[in-house]
Amino acid sequence: MAYKKKETEPRDYRQELTDKTIIKIEGMITQMDDNPNLKWVKSWFTCDARPKNPFTGTIYKGINLISLMGEDFNDNRFYTYNNIADMEKQRAKNIFDTNTLNAQLESKKITHAEYDVRIDVINKSFKELEDKGLEDRTKPLFIMKGSKSNPVFKAMQVPISRKDDNEQSEDQINEAPEMIWKQVFSGNVFNATQISNIKPIQIEKLNFIPLEEAEIHLKAMIEKTNLGYKEVDQTRAFYSVKDHAITMPLRENFKDENSFYGVLLHEIGHSTGKHFNRDMSGGYGSKSYAKEELVAEISSVIMSADLGIPYDSSQHENHVAYLKSWVSALKDDKNFIFQAASKAEQSVSYQHEIRHTFKQELTLKNEHRNDLKQDMKATPLPEKIKSLSMSR
Known part of the structure; x- marks a missing residue:
C-alpha cells in the first residue's frame, strides 16, 4: 500500500x-x-557594533540588525556555511600547493626564482583569508558542533496574495500580479565565535x-x-x-x-x-x-x-x-x-x-x-x- x-x-x-x-x-x-x-x-x-560579513563585506541593516544584534554574541562578525566551506577549501589548497612547491624545490624540479614567484601567490591567498578572519594557516576552519544558525533577510519583490482567487474573472487571473517589496528569508549565518580557527575580534579604529x-x-x-x-x-x-x-x-x-x-x-x-x-x-x-x-x-x-x-x-x-x-x-x-x-x-x-x-x-x-x-x-x-x- x-x-x-x-x-x-x-x-x-x-x-x-x-x-x-x-x-x-x-x-x-x-x-x-x-x-x-x-x-x-x-x-x-x-x-554594540553593526553586524557584518567579513567574507563578502556585507554590513547588515534593518531587520538583520534585530536578528543578529539580538543574539547573545559580543562579536559582530557573521558568516554563511558556504563562506566557511569556501575559506577552508582555499586554505587546504594553499597548504597542498605549499607542500608540493617545497617538494619540487627540494628535488630541484624548480628553481629558487620560480619558487619565490609561486609561493608569493600562495601567501597572497593566505593573506586574503586572514583578512576575512582566518587565524592559523595550518588548522582547519569549521562550524563547531551544536552551533545554531541565525536567519538573515533581504528585500525582494513578491506578489500580493489575492484571497478570492475563485471569484476572479479570466482577465484578472491572466493579468500580471501586483508586486510589493518585502523582507523575505535569505539564508542562515553563524557568528565568528561559533567557528573554529577564526581569529578573535579586534576593536575597529x-x-x-x-x-x-x-x-x-x-x-x-x-x-x-x-x-x-x-x-x-x-x-x-x-x-x-x-x-x-x-x-x-x-x-x-x-x-x-x-x-x-x-x-x-x-x-x-x-x-x-x-x-x-x-x-x-x-x-x-x-x-x-x-x-x-x-x-x-x-x-x-x-x-x-x-x-x-x-x-x-x-x-x-x-x-x-x-x-x-x-x-x-x-x-x-x-x-x-x-x-x-x-x-x-x-x-x-x-x-x-x-x-x-x-x-x-x-x-x-x-x-x-x-x-x-x-x-x-x-x-x-x-x-x-x-x-x-x-x-x-
Missing part, C-alpha cells in the same frame, strides 16, 4: 523572529515585575572621536532640519511633534556622557518622523505609539553603533507598561518588528545624510576662511590699506 508523503509547512521565519523578540522582552518584564525599582538594564540588543561626532550630529540636525533643542532641569526627555523640538534633562543629571547621547539619539530618532510622515498621532498604549517608540529605540541603537557610543538602555524611560505595549503589538502582527526596523534604518540613513552634508558645508566654510587669511597675509600692507580706502 502506497502512502502519500506528508507535506511539511515551510518555516515562518518572520514569526520565529517575532516570537524570539517577545520572549526576550517578556523576560525583562518579569524581572521588573519582581523588582519594581529595577530599570531595564539589559537591552535585547547585545552587541574609528576615524573620529565618538562624543565629538555625536555633538556634531546634534548641531547638524538642529541646523539642517530646523530642530528646536533645549536642556532643562527635569528628569524627562521628549520630542514635541507640534514644535519639532527636543527637550533633554541637564547633561550633569546623567551618569555619563554616553548615557546622555544614548537618550538624545532616541529623541533625534523621533524627530525624523516628520520628514517621513510617520504616524505619530497615537496615544500612549496604542499600536501606532508602540511602533513609533520601537522605531526610535532601534534607530538609537543603530546610531549609537555607527557613532561608536556604547548603548545603555537603562537611561531610557523604559518601564513595564512601555515594554508591554511592544509585546502586545508584536503578538498582534508578526510584521510589526520588520516594519519598525525598516523605518528605523530609513531614519538612520537620513540622519547620516544630514550630518554628512553639514560637515561638508562646514569644511567648505573653514577652507574659505583659511583662503581669506592667506590672501590677507600675501597682500603687502600698503596694498591692504589702499584696497580698504577704495572700498569705502
Whole structure:
C-alpha cells in the first residue's frame, strides 16, 4: 500500500523572529515585575557594533540588525556555511600547493626564482583569508558542533496574495500580479565565535572621536532640519511633534556622557518622523505609539553603533507598561518588528545624510576662511590699506 508523503509547512521565519523578540522582552518584564525599582538594564540588543560579513563585506541593516544584534554574541562578525566551506577549501589548497612547491624545490624540479614567484601567490591567498578572519594557516576552519544558525533577510519583490482567487474573472487571473517589496528569508549565518580557527575580534579604529561626532550630529540636525533643542532641569526627555523640538534633562543629571547621547539619539530618532510622515498621532498604549517608540529605540541603537557610543538602555524611560505595549503589538502582527526596523534604518540613513552634508558645508566654510587669511597675509600692507580706502 502506497502512502502519500506528508507535506511539511515551510518555516515562518518572520514569526520565529517575532516570537524570539517577545520572549526576550517578556523576560525583562518579569524581572521588573519582581523588582519594581529595577530599570531595564539589559537591552535585547547585545552587541554594540553593526553586524557584518567579513567574507563578502556585507554590513547588515534593518531587520538583520534585530536578528543578529539580538543574539547573545559580543562579536559582530557573521558568516554563511558556504563562506566557511569556501575559506577552508582555499586554505587546504594553499597548504597542498605549499607542500608540493617545497617538494619540487627540494628535488630541484624548480628553481629558487620560480619558487619565490609561486609561493608569493600562495601567501597572497593566505593573506586574503586572514583578512576575512582566518587565524592559523595550518588548522582547519569549521562550524563547531551544536552551533545554531541565525536567519538573515533581504528585500525582494513578491506578489500580493489575492484571497478570492475563485471569484476572479479570466482577465484578472491572466493579468500580471501586483508586486510589493518585502523582507523575505535569505539564508542562515553563524557568528565568528561559533567557528573554529577564526581569529578573535579586534576593536575597529574609528576615524573620529565618538562624543565629538555625536555633538556634531546634534548641531547638524538642529541646523539642517530646523530642530528646536533645549536642556532643562527635569528628569524627562521628549520630542514635541507640534514644535519639532527636543527637550533633554541637564547633561550633569546623567551618569555619563554616553548615557546622555544614548537618550538624545532616541529623541533625534523621533524627530525624523516628520520628514517621513510617520504616524505619530497615537496615544500612549496604542499600536501606532508602540511602533513609533520601537522605531526610535532601534534607530538609537543603530546610531549609537555607527557613532561608536556604547548603548545603555537603562537611561531610557523604559518601564513595564512601555515594554508591554511592544509585546502586545508584536503578538498582534508578526510584521510589526520588520516594519519598525525598516523605518528605523530609513531614519538612520537620513540622519547620516544630514550630518554628512553639514560637515561638508562646514569644511567648505573653514577652507574659505583659511583662503581669506592667506590672501590677507600675501597682500603687502600698503596694498591692504589702499584696497580698504577704495572700498569705502
